Amino acid sequence: MELRKRATKGAPEGSDESTKTSPKSDASPTAQPAAQPAAPPKSKFSTFMTRTIVGLIMIFAFFGILSAGHAVVCCFVVLLQVFTFREMINIRFREAKEKKLWGFRSLHWYFLFVTFFWVYGQQVAHYFHNHIPAWIYDIVIHRHNWHSFVLYVVGFMGVVFSFRKQTVKYQIGQVTWTIMTILLVVIQPHFVTRNVYQGLIWLMLPHSMIICNDIMAYFVGIAIGRKFVDRPLTRLSPNKTWEGFVGALILTLIYAIIAAEILSNLEYFRCSKAELDNHGGCAPGFMFTPTTIPKILNVDPSWIPEFINSRVIIKPVQLHALVFSLFASLVAPFGGFLASAIKRAYAAKDFDQLFPGHGGVTDRMDCQFIMGMFVYVYYTTFLAAPNMESVLSSIYSLPIADQQTILKSLSAALGGGAAA
Secondary structure (H helix, E strand, C coil), rough: CCCHHHHHHHCCCHHHHHCCHHHHHCCCHHCCCCCCCCCCCHHHHHHHHHHHHHHHHHHHHHHHHHHCHHHHHHHHHHHHHHHHHHHHHCCCCHHHHHHCCCCHHHHHHHHHHHHHHHHHHHHHHCCCCCCCCEEEEEEEHHHHHHHHHHHHHHHHHHHHHCCCCCCCCHHHHHHHHHHHHHHHHHHHHHHHHHHHHHCCCCHHHHHHHHHHHHHHHHHHHHHCCCCCCCCCCCCCEEEEEEEHHHHHHHHHHHHHHHHHHHHHCCCCHCHHHHHHHHHHCCCHHHHHHHHHHHEEEEEHHHHHCCHHHHHHHEEEHHHHHHHHHHHHHHHHHHHHHHHHHHHCCCCCCCCCEEEECCCCHHHHCCCCCHHHHHHHHHHHHHHHCCCHHHHHHHHCCCHCCCCCCHHHHHHHHCCCCCCC
């Protein structure tokens, strides 16, 4: 080695020995072609413009769906459920494990179908009662729970039969994940379709608050985020700021008052589907008529400060809208936090790439589903009143024999036996 070094050192500059190199020297950076430069990351402005344009397209598309009618809106909700279910199932999918499990993946979709049949079967049968055979109507309406249970038992047994010794732990995890997914993206949102038939205002008003809160949190966070509280809102979402959270809450409260006033003046949103079908519209009831706070709350005026009694005149729907906005700002975002936790757990930036700049359907609907369930529970608990139009609509959807039975029963109860 010493002799070789000396020989190389003493060789003339232009000799062959001076240019000889070891095999390692051939792999030096000077001998390699220049590496391709990495694609520059998108600028914040480019990302912002993409999100804005796609967001506007989605908003206009949603208004188009709203104008198509209640049934189309309900079909749209079901479509969102299917896409969300697909994204949630795919995030845990492991091809290496499932390629040997023939039919196991189909069982997830089978359970989705069974759940749809259970929660939507009767509603669909009522809607198409004049266009389906009587025996199908009888199966769906009168024996609905029984057939739902039979379908569930078939799936339950199919899952157990599909277990394999080598993959049973993975399979149980997948089945558990599917059950949780059905609870979150099927059971919760199916209440949205019930809200729709009470009036599109109970869809548009609360769910637009989620969109408003999300947009305002984004802009307020960009403007003043981390200037007052220098720590993230949650550990799982480091980009969310306390300033954005509080600012979005205030702006959503303001939006709730304005949106409730506008939507309550539009018959298409204010009236239930039954009122629109039977009468082509409806007069503003107590919910949509300006009044005082004590009348809205049904309390003694002495319990309310005098300046509020004399100066504050609002529609009851605006007061309820404030409740919706508080839920949209304080509770519904936890759906987004859950989605962030799931993505972080499975090292995914988004659930899908369906909407550029926004991700997948789940990324857009993570806060909406629990909002729909809250509106249904709140409406049926505090706002719903006996609705003659809904009762008549349900009676009209029954077969003639059932309608005659109801007529006889009412006649007997009211002392009009001769009319029966």
